[in-house]
Amino acid sequence: MNILVVDDEQEQLDMLAGFLKHQGYEVVTACDGQAALRIVKDSPVSVVLLDHRMPGMTGDEVLERIMAINPLIKAIMITAYGEVGTAVRVMQLGAVDFLEKPVDLSLLLQKIQEIEGALEVEQDVQEVVEQVSESGLPIRMSAKSRAMQEVISMARRVAQSPWPVLIRGETGTGKELIARLIHSLSPRSQGPFIEVNCAAIPENLFESELFGHEKGAFTGAINQRKGRFELANGGSLFLDEVGELPLFLQPKLLRAIQEGRIARVGSEKDMAVDIRILSATNRNLKGMAADGRFREDLYYRLNVLEIEIPPLRERREDIPALVEFFLSRYASRPVQISPEAMDLLVKYSYPGNVRELEHVLQRVVTMSRGGVIRPVDLPAELRSTSAEMNGPLVQRLEFMELQMIRDALERHDWVQTRAAEALGISERVLRYKMAKYGIKK
């Protein structure tokens, strides 16, 4: 079990860390809140021992941010002796316990051991849940890599909480899929899942789309209309491409989320809405917030919990299973895939991520003639690996020539007369080139 000790006083830090190490725990230390957050982000920490009074970021704030990064962390706050109210507040912020200064080491050990016991039980429960529902996810998807297993496990955990979740990832990585998964795993699964594409709504219709309007509120408002917030009542509201929302519209969204109340355009009355916010972006919202291109307060409001979906090229282990998944979805008859074709599929870089892979397979199953998908059936961009396509021009041209000749031969069942004809070269030249490149059936 990894324990992080955070204290600005070096002596106290050494003492606590030394004691816990001596008891056989893995211990890391941090001397301020910033350093602590970095450690929590980057490494597996189960328990945090946090000094409440530190210069810079206060203990409350550090605790709140730690819980936002990893709600499973057990935090023990170390508070000043006899300080009234702090203990209650830190427990509300998510600490599991607190200790007063000066720290009674035997009491500390006792609390750590209690947490350890509880964690073991939790872990057993978690494993059982994961094994049971691995095949029984409410949404059909494929996730073999460790990284995606982690994403699903996160989705499962955040689904239970009421907090907003920001899902980050490149285009086509499956952000919407994960948003739907969170909704279906949440206590609101019976309620509606309503999507708002922030990039697609015209600016002047934004308020009416989100909050609805009364009859006659503006020219063209012929009838009363409910907005997405109202439609999502009792369920989840998915703010897709939230990074595209124009700055001047952001305060309106922030207010509605913060207050949980909206008013239809043209109406005096506001009403309460009970919704859970899920949002997605392929942009670096944090960076945008730092340069003033996205409101920081809205960013923090949306990003209470965060799930990042890695690009497909960083989890190639997922590719074979995804290929099978999409083949079984799109092929009307059984198709197989040759090892060479699978090899190319696994090696490709997929700038469009899972969506691109899905489109490739859709195309391939409709175009391929035989029951086996071979390299020639794959689109050209998959057949030229980056090494071959980044060399000097002559090399690249030769590579393309080789591919075209091989394709032509494959397509014409290795009948050289027909392949040569298709390529617009003589049979003699074709034979010469086949020998040059070592092309054989």
Ligand SMILES: Nc1ncnc2c1ncn2[C@@H]1O[C@H](COP(=O)(O)OP(=O)(O)OP(=O)(O)O)[C@@H](O)[C@H]1O
């Ligand atoms: N793990 C997966 N298993 C099966 N299908 C997947 C998986 N991930 C993504 N897909 C499929 O890939 C396509 C793209 O996914 P999705 O629309 O969720 O991506 P996105 O991140 O929202 O993309 P964009 O940024 O372009 O909006 C969808 O058809 C989705 O069903």
Ligand SMILES: [Mg+2]
């Ligand atoms: Mg999307």
